[in-house]
Amino acid sequence: RQLKLPAPHVCLGIGSGTQAVQTGRIMIEFERVCLRQDPDLVVVVGDVNSTLACALTAAKLGIPVAHVEAGLRSHDRSMPEELNRIVTDHLSEFLFTTCRDADNNLVGEGIPREKIHFVGNVMIDALKKYRGPAGRSKILNKLALAENGTIAKFAVLTLHRPSNVDDPEVLSQIVSALVELSSHLPIIFPIHPRALKQIKRFHLYERIRYVSDLSRSIREKPQQEILGIPPLGYLDFLALMSKAAVVLTDSGGVQEETTILGIPCLTLRANTERPITLTEGTNRLVSHDPEIIRKTALEVMSGGKTKKKAP
Incomplete structure (x- = not known):
């Protein structure tokens, strides 16, 4: 309300849970939304469990994925967020980056340059x-x-x-x-x-x-x-x-x-x-x-x- 953002059209109502439970529940519910709405593109942001879950669901349904904040890497795979980032980036057709370091990370992982778009930082x-x-x-x-x-x-x-x-x-x-x-x-x-x-x-x-x-x-x-x-x-x-x-x-x-x-x-x-x-x-x-x-x-x-x- 403070930011005058509109209410979401769909709320999945997932709640908390372990990494696997939360990710799985999101995938089940988001798949239902995709099958009902038939979107042309799924845009995911950041590195949380919903980022990964929605990207994976869309990719399995053949729906293109765009990732905002792509290419960020801590190089620490003990962090759940790092795994979410890596998998999401490799599933995405459009990778929107915040800095040149992110561009270089993606290129180094074999992602084609034509998929990478340096757009700046929406959070800033x-x-x-x-x-x-x-x-x-x-x-x-x-x-x-x-x-x-x-x-x-x-x-x-x-x-x-x-x-x-x-x-x-x-x-x-x-x-x-x-x-x-x-x-x-x-x-x-x-x-x-x-x-x-x-x-x-x-x-x-x-x-x-x-x-x-x-x-x-x-x-x-x-x-x-x-x-x-x-x-x-x-x-x-x-x-x-x-x-x-x-x-x-x-x-x-x-x-x-x-x-x-x-x-x-x-x-x-x-x-x-x-x-x-x-x-x-x-x-x-x-x-x-x-x-x-x-x-x-x-x-x-x-x-x-x-x-x-x-x-």
Whole structure:
């Protein structure tokens, strides 16, 4: 509603599940849609399970597939998203890429050049379109981060990948590093439901302050703490991220968004499918090593060298 997007004509209603269960259910339901609608083209975006499932379903029915955000590679096949990207690209007739690195990846995998179309980044198009409306968000006031025109210094954290939140040792290392970092500035953590579930399961919940209801403003200004909040809408999150001193994330999209915004980004992963954010942007890989996270964050906050060129 915030972005004035129309309601979908069809909702598959799949819900959560294991990788195989979710992918299979999507394929069954999407096949019914294809057989009923008989589309001339199926357009899939990104690298989630629905991307793979719909591409595979369409290809088996002889329907051409177009993939938006094609060619991105982390070269880490332990990531479900990497498998989704590779299979989807090799099933697609039209591959729309965001950067020249992606073009080169596809050519290197034997995909004909005539199928590859460098079109730019639609996610960044959206960011630029909605940056103005995001500036009218009241999220900083609700979180007691803005008062009388002054914005407090804070960090933003997002965390959702299974490799980070499903392993108790890894998640504990990350939380420990962030608790220490929060002694220098508050960390605002919009918590993905999966991450919240695991934080409770691994007995890490008491290490953050979680506010479950943002319908009313927080009275006390965040201090030396990790402040957990429910997931935010796009405009509120963009407003929050735009004013952060540093963003810590395992999200691919946030790596690109922070580069465009000129905000330092520390990626809590050992690799990235968006290397241009490292070579030209504001991103650094810190994995889940507590010492590297702490050292790099403090360096960035003290004005350490961070590339700020928008690719």
